Amino acid sequence: MFLHNLKYELLAGFRAKELVIWLLIFPIALAVLFKVAFGDIYEKYEVFSSIPAAVVDIDRNPSLKSVLDGMESSGEPLMKVTYTDEEGAKELLKKDDVEGIIYAGADQLTLTVSGQGMSETLLKTFCDQYNKNAKIITDTAKKDPSKIAAVTSILMKETNAVKDAKLVRGNSNYYDEYFYNLIAMVALFGALIGLTVAVDNQANLSPLGARKNCSPTPKSLSLAASLISRFVLQTLCMTISVTFECFVLKIDFGDRLGLVYLAAILAGILGVSIGFAVGSIGTMEAKLKQTILTSVLMIFCFLSGLMDAGMKQRIAENVPFINRINPAAVITDSFHALNVYSDTKVYTEKIITMLIMTAVFSMLGFILTRRRKYASL
């Protein structure tokens, strides 16, 4: 009887136009839109780690030479430096062989660029930062030379902090985060089909639910078949979404694609269970529940930074607990962990959180829906 239920729940699910539109076509269309919108930036971002730059008068600033050598030895240099004289630098800039010319003054750096773009901005940021640090050290030397060592140590710590972070072995592209967020959004859209599990099995929410409740099939069995069918459908949708982004749009998911698939699938299942739980609470009409669910999802997404990139950070600083219980934040964190850390400690932590949340939401749905008489229909 379970397999009979599952078969038809799957069949009905595969034929549901809403499912195809919201869980397949819409995310794919959005991903294509992202790709087109970011296309130019995205490609440039791929090479920004080695911005070609010319450095003039390096002999006037030995400290700069040390910094640039240090950056080069880090393995991921920000700049690909050519040391030359002014004429040579201008020639290189004219031919677009370099993005900018850094003039090494004794006290500070000056920058000449030929255009306005990300590379130029990064070169300017580098020069500004260098000048700021140089001024701090110079001022300290003038006021209290004994503190130079301490100040230098603090500045070095900043550098070390960056070096100590375990960057992922392959991909560290900032723009990939948008696609990860998109996958998280698709996962949470699964809540909409999760809601139908509750609606289609409760007599007070749909005629279908009423008819099912009149049958001799135990409600727990009917619910389980419905829920599992939605899990399967959402798993398929998530797999297609990740595959499309990875192999059609050529989004770089790094070299741990299997873990990306795993996180996406679990996120989708979590989304379905959220919908199931919300659909099971209270006696409101199905449409009202759908409105509530959509609002809840929007709040989850807003707090996780899907709409405002800085929100999650602000939450992390002020109410970090929210990020640990917000499903949207947990989902994006799992992708972020794959994006940033080379080990899987944080990733595993997020996966376990997702599993626990899925279990809690599913149990809540079962408890609230199972074996119920209704006060009104």
Added chain:
Amino acid sequence: MANTVVKIDGLVKRYKDLIALDHLALEIREGEVFGLLGPNGSGKTTTINCLLSLLAYDNGSIEIFGKPMTPTSYDIKREIGIIMQNVAVFDELTVYDNIDYFCGLYITDKAQRKQYVDEAIKFVGLEDFTKFYPKKLSGGLLRRLNIACGIAHKPKLIILDEPTVAVDPQSRNKILEGIEELNRQGATIIYTSHYMEEVEQICTRIAIMDKGHKVAEGTKEELKKMIKNTETISVEVRGLTDEIREQVASLPHVYLAEYTDGILKVCCSGGKHNLIRVLGVLQEHELHIGRVYSELPTLNDVFLEITGKALRDKED
């Protein structure tokens, strides 16, 4: 006497201050086509929902096949077929798949199920539509599909809650004939409606409900005997004076004579040859007589006399 299939005793259902069912008692026997007749809001559907254990009630007891009905009475539910007021099918499944799905909730044996599904399709006349999706069906065909989903597993007790609402006459007749056939095949039927003609046509016993009360119960004949009126005579006549009307009113068995808009309405209680006597008085005064009707009481008359209002809502 046939076995009792459904026994409802002292059923009370409240929605806050509104009493939807007020100490309702019903007994439905095996092989009956039992009609629950009443206007919208009289408590018919609430009774059915309580009966099916979908709705929690405040007091009373419900037994089906001699056992208390609960949400987990799966052995009882296996023998019940339900056709709800609202069509309850999957929009994404074909006619065949829908019937197979719902039949499969009751029948696990595949071969038997296939046979039952085929028989149900034939029974409701949807042979040419098995691969259609519900949205492609007309209202009448959709109702037939709804019925097929409810009866495919060959239940002993079939509950039909207003199955002919918004159905074309052809489909309505098909549905009513189908219900009679199901009854002939041995099923006990509970049929709710506010269409008295349907109830009169197919039901062997009827309970009339109003405001959560059972106001009358019995066969059609028994119900009609409960009221004073046995015959209503209407005569189109011109120039009827009050004197002549009073003469008609004084005839034996006549308890009411009204003259409005050129029509004389005479209500009789018992007696024979009432029409001849009324026409005799009119001819005696050489009045011009137009069309003449003699009507036996309907269930609406029964309802009207018991409750003081018409059975059918104005919009119906």
